[in-house]
Amino acid sequence: MSESRILRDRQEEAEAAFRRLAASGDDGxxxxxxxxxxxxxxxxxxxxxxxCSPLRVDGPEVEGSSASFSADASRTVFAFNLGAKTPPVGTKLLVHSCGGRWTFRYDG
Structure with missing residues (x-):
């Protein structure tokens, strides 16, 4: 197989992967x-x-068991609050990517 053919195949694979990523936003x-x-x-x-610091959830995956959380203090992400109240420091939140920004809703 020629080098140009290999490069074309790789380019097509990269474009297909990009299209799959772009389409994934349609589902959530x-x-x-x-x-x-x-x-x-x-x-x-x-x-x-x-x-915010990203959290890792750990613990046994058994119904009724509790989870433990560990923060990655070395990373900071900024998320915009769409809600009506200010969350206290240390509040656990689920943030969603929206238009390239992280957002959440906190109403107390």
Whole structure:
């Protein structure tokens, strides 16, 4: 097989993968579990971006068992609150990707 043919095949595979990624938004959005944290000045109004650390969920996958959470303090993501109340520092939230930004709704 020629090198140009290999390159064309790889290009077609990359384009197909890109189309699959673009179409995945039709079924829903990417979500992530996070915990709010204060990086500098914690927001006092609800309609603001909040600094968050991604959370990892662990524990036995057995009905009725409890989960443990561990934060990745080395990473910070900013998520915009679409709700009416300001979440307290340390609040666990489910954030969704929307138009390239993370968003959540906190109403207390």
């Amino acid at each position: 959005s990417t979500a992530m579990l996070v915990q709010t944290k204060a990086v500098a000045t914690y927001p006092t109004s609800a309609s603001a971006f909040f600094a």
